Amino acid sequence: MGAVTTRRGLLLGRRETRRRVLPPGVTLESLTACTGCSRCVERCPTHIISLLDERPTLDFSGGECTFCGDCARACPEPVFVVLGSTQLAHVVAVGDGCLARNNVACQSCRDACPQEAIRFRPRAGGPFLPDVNVDSCSGCGACMGVCPVGAIGITERLEEGVHA
Template identity: 55%
Template sequence: MSQRPSLSRRQLLSGHVRSDAIRPPGTSTMLLSSACTGCGLCVERCPTGIIVIDGGLPRLEFRNGECTFCSECAQVCPEPVFTLSSARTIPYVATIGGECLAVRDVACQSCRDGCPEDAIRFRPRIGGPFLPSINADRCSGCGACVASCPVDAVEMESHSPEGLHA
């Protein structure tokens, strides 16, 4: 097992550790920075391959795939960093950027097709393809839409009141 990364509050706040990184469900940057050893067991166990180690801490890379909320990362972790081993949401919501093919008058609904929560709808418009609309209440933050977008137009934004991943 590797040594715990020595991360001070100053390093965290100064950007040496990405506090905006999306963490595995049921944990947070603060919990991870205080107890994660960076051993990588969560990376090895993740069935969709979306957990990567960044700055000594795990984060989710949705361009690799989606989170299925299987809790494998929480089950394999030897440290007390997961407060909810059965978390079913990540406090982030999908947003569609201007690079979206539908916004640029090209028919595409890949994000909707990839969404297991049916949180993305396409609304008709005159003179062009339908436009995507996100239902934030239905979005689980799983990232399936990010992985399915052919032009990387989908991003995840914090959906928690304080903007923190809790």
């Protein structure tokens, strides 16, 4: 996963970048084989794959990755090299803007997580605080789209270079 400057940002002189979030089974090395045909985009049942600079990237704002493999089966090139992958190269991280961290009761991320990787631990004098079990987190993004304040981001897994 790397930061990519958008064309619009470049033309407008902005340094804002979007992070490339690789689909399951794609590595940075295999990404070079992508021709930008968009078959993976068309086949994704949750519509989270889009093209960024003619290469696939994931956007969890409207859905999650179900690891169905439709994108890999649709791709005519050797881009999806780790077949049957059920984990992405990142895990979620709950930021400071989280409602629960700001004394507002909210657990929508926990409710959306299919792996039950987000738990809330009690604290004295306020709402429970979110805690992400990175070993259980698949990086599917289910929690990101449901967060009412967009406080959930992603961070690399500890194993460098593994984008499975």
